[in-house]
Amino acid sequence: MTDPIAPELGEVQMHVVKPKAPVIGRVVSSASCMSGRSASFVRHVSIDVSGTPLAGSFRSGQAFGVIAPGENERGKPHAVRLYSLACPTQGEDGDGNVVSTTVKRVVDEYTPQKDGDDQGAHHLFLGVCSNYLCDLKVGDEVLVSGPAGKRFLLPERPADHDYVFIATGTGIAPFYGMVRELLQSPAGPSPSRIHLVMGTPYTTDLLYDEFFRELADTYDQFQYHPVISRSDIRREYVDRYIDRCMDETFRSMFADPRTLMYMCGLEGMESGMYRMLARHGLADGFVEVKEPLTLEGYADWDPKLMKRHVKAGPRSLVEVY
Ligand SMILES: Cc1cc2nc3c(=O)[nH]c(=O)nc-3n(C[C@H](O)[C@H](O)[C@H](O)COP(=O)(O)OP(=O)(O)OC[C@H]3O[C@@H](n4cnc5c(N)ncnc54)[C@H](O)[C@@H]3O)c2cc1C
Known part of the structure; x- marks a missing residue:
């Protein structure tokens, strides 16, 4: 397999204006x-x-x-x-x-x-x-x-990558900026494949929903996946949704060394994704596992140990709060 491409994020400015002197x-x-x-x-x-x-x-x-x-x-x-x-x-x-x-x-x-x-x-x-x-x-x-913040960024050469953006709640905020930057820049739309998975409790909690639906209608390279966790029809969390649609939609993305995964929103949303990618044999570059845990032992990962021992790999960019 080709080596996964770690993103070059480039320089950012930080704390140009300090909270003590806003x-x-x-x-x-x-x-x-x-x-x-x-x-x-x-x-x-x-x-x-x-x-x-x-x-x-x-x-x-x-x-x-x-x-x-x-x-x-x-x-x-x-x-x-x-x-x-x-x-x-x-x-x-x-x-x-x-x-x-x-x-x-x-x-x-x-x-x-x-x-x-x-x-x-x-x-x-x-x-x-x-x-x-x-x-x-x-x-x-x-x-x-x-x-x-200096790591949750688009890469310097955005067209070198494809993107899986995963949001819960207001975690959609950075993706509302990034997706517009990729698709609506004055230089023209990026050819990168982009999947946006947005998880909320109810359909009425979907944010910028109409905007993303229109964008998906306009750009073939953009797919929008609203996922509802408390629906009467199908209750699902983002990791379960990706798991269910893995073969049909996501496997080719995660198996591609170009792909970057971004997660933003509720703390804890990463662990389900890491375990699921490990189970599918797709953890390369996305998940780093430290001893005493091992990648192969994903089924027995203890939730308490996971916090310290299962981390984002170079192709996972995470902002949770
Ligand atoms: C990097 C980063 C990015 C963020 N981005 C966003 C964003 O895009 N959008 C967004 O909305 N937020 C975002 N947040 C969260 C945001 O910073 C605030 O924490 C959030 O808006 C709550 O602030 P607040 O002052 O309204 O609440 P606070 O007055 O600070 O109250 C919340 C605190 O009160 C306590 N508390 C919570 N519920 C209860 C309760 N029921 N009873 C008693 N105490 C309680 C908890 O300790 C909690 O931390 C982000 C946070 C980080 C770190």
């Missing part, structure tokens, strides 16, 4: 990116950073920081929260002046997190920064920092 951006758009009524609320928020060092300093796949006003319960300014860029490297405006992200409101019933917390409390719990960001209106100012 710059002011201005919201230029805020729109829901759900496909219908849903129990969750996710918005695509675009922020103009022109005239600041952030402008032109980022690449798709990186994240930027948002600092919510006010103080936490200890009287300290709120810590920075990171949000994945949902725009191409050229920004939403094509000139690197407008960054965007896909932000989900954290809305829940309070549950005690540690021993000292009021064990009887069950009030409404609202995440500080996600709700702040979602509440912002066009024209509002917002403190931003970044960029952050």
Whole structure:
């Protein structure tokens, strides 16, 4: 077999603007990116950073920081929260002046997190920064920092590779930027084969769904796979879906040394993929296994040991939170 091609990711700028000295951006758009009524609320928020060092300093796949006003319960300014860029490297405006992200409101019933917390409390719990960001209106100012992240990037020569992008929830953010960068760049669409697998609990939680469906209709090299985990028809997680469609759709991708796999979203989504690729004999370049575990022993991988001993190989790029 030909040696797998490890991606050359090139240089990136990091922390050009530090969270302790953030710059002011201005919201230029805020729109829901759900496909219908849903129990969750996710918005695509675009922020103009022109005239600041952030402008032109980022690449798709990186994240930027948002600092919510006010103080936490200890009287300290709120810590920075990171949000994945949902725009191409050229920004939403094509000139690197407008960054965007896909932000989900954290809305829940309070549950005690540690021993000292009021064990009887069950009030409404609202995440500080996600709700702040979602509440912002066009024209509002917002403190931003970044960029952050140096590995979750498209390769320097994108056409040398094919792509399997796997997202859960707001993990779609970087792929909304990367897919547009690959297919809609002014230089013309990349010939690379691209599969986007998007996992959500319900169909109404699919993000940018219409956009991706239209893109799949337009470009033969792009395939979009929505995967629903709580559907009445078929309940499936992303790794199970890829497993089920392996021979028909994905084997030729994973067996090809050009292919890169990107995963973004909920922590823990990687382990199922690694085990499944090992079972199919397709782990080469995607999974690295350290002793005492072995690749051949995938069936007995202990979930606790996996965290430390089963890692992303050079062709797997992972951003989970
Ligand atoms: C690299 C990276 C990229 C990211 N990209 C995105 C992105 O693109 N989009 C996005 O939406 N988010 C993203 N995040 C997550 C984001 O940074 C924030 O963590 C998220 O928005 C929640 O922040 P918050 O201030 O709203 O919530 P917080 O006020 O920080 O509340 C969340 C915290 O409260 C606690 N908590 C949670 N639920 C409860 C509960 N029910 N009761 C009591 N306590 C609770 C937990 O400790 C949790 O960490 C990313 C994170 C990282 C590290």
